[in-house]
Amino acid sequence: MINILLSTDDNYVMPTGVLMTSICENTKSEVTFYIMTNADFKDESRSSLKRNIAKYNQNIVFIPVQPSATKDFPFGRPDQPTHVSVATYYRLLITNLLPKNVDKIIYLDGDMIVMDDIADYFNEDVDGYAVGAVIDQDMDENVKDERLEYPKQDGYFNAGSLLINLKYWREHHAYEEFIKVMHEKSNIIIFHDQDVLNYVFHDKKKWLSPRYNIQTEFLVAKKVARYGKELIKAIKNPLAIHFCMRGSKPWMIRCDNPFTEVWRKYKSISVWANSPLQNNVSGNLKNRIRIFLVKYHLWKETYYLTIPKIEEL
Incomplete structure (x- = not known):
């Protein structure tokens, strides 16, 4: 049994469902999806996610989270990102929310797709570690001034894709540590719960291959040059693609990520096959210019243009 943890609200149901489709299409094992939602999650949203995976005979469990659970968490300050909801903190609550017999689980953000059997990820050995994780695309920025008060050589991981050792979390009272830090x-x-997780687990994580979390900026030429052969190998054999560029998501009309059409392939076989893409054409002028330059290969510092075309992967 492979356990997968997701989090969504009514506005993110379609991306979450497409992610689930990609997992079901590529995974041979039995899967249980644990989906954390806000307390007023609509019945219609719940029903659509169930219908979406019905043909795969996989399992789905909804976990409503009450507003009181996160009411005192650091959120909404001017120096914090504004494009996320307080639901981002749900991950910190899982030792209290998930069944006690779940000792290991994969967490994935909703703006991802999976392109290989997720058992490869789930079977990674994280005994003795709190999490298995991939470096964050902005790791250098997040550790350079030791903002989080731990040695910068410990690095900074992206919390959008995590292999969580829940047994370790329970034994080491992780929830209490999270509350204390906050x-x-x-x-x-x-950066909300991502900062909390890095603070608490900065020396208790296991670095995993980037193939488990190919973030958007990993496809940028300068990042490929920074991380070298390991990243090139991961890009050519990705397991999870993370569309973490704000304002450029594959469910939007304009998305310049090279894996956009792969995401849309999974959408086309989901229950949202006929749902229109969101209109971001009239968005930020700077972003529109960037997308135009990338499309016509005029901005050499953007995507790593020497990787195989997407149809060759």
Whole structure:
């Protein structure tokens, strides 16, 4: 049994469902999806996610989270990102929310797709570690001034894709540690639960291959040059693609990520096959210019243009 943890609200149902489709299409094993939602999650949304995976005979469990569970968490300050909801903190609650017999689980953000059997990821050995994780695309920026008050050589991971050792979390009272950090260090928490997870687990994580979390900027030429052969190998054999560029998502009309058409392939076999793409054409002028330059290969510092074309992967 492979356990997968997702989080969504009514506005993110379609992307979450497409992610689930990609997992079901590529995974041979039995899967249980645990889906954390806000307390007023609509019955219609719940029903659509169930219908979407019905043909795969996989399992789905919904876990409603009450507003009181996150009411005191650091959120909404001017120095914090505004494009996420307080639901991003749900991950920190899982030792209290998930069944006690679940000792290991994969967490994935909703703006991802899976392109290979997710058992490869689930079967990674994280005994003795709190999480298995991939470096964050902005790791250098997040550790350079030791903002989170731990040695910068410990690095900074992206929390959008995590192999979580729940047994370790319970045995080491991780939830209590999270609460303590958010109470005592709230002033240094900018990237919400991702900062909290890095603070608590900075020396308790296992670095995993980038193939488990190919973030958008990993496809940028300068990042490929920075991380070298391991990243090139991962790009050519990806398991999970993470569309983490704000304002450029594959369900939007304009998305310049090279894996956009792969995401749309999975949408076309989901229950949202006929749902229109969102209109982002009239968005930020700078972003529109960037997309135009990338499309016509005029901006050499954007995507790593020497990787195989998507149809060759």
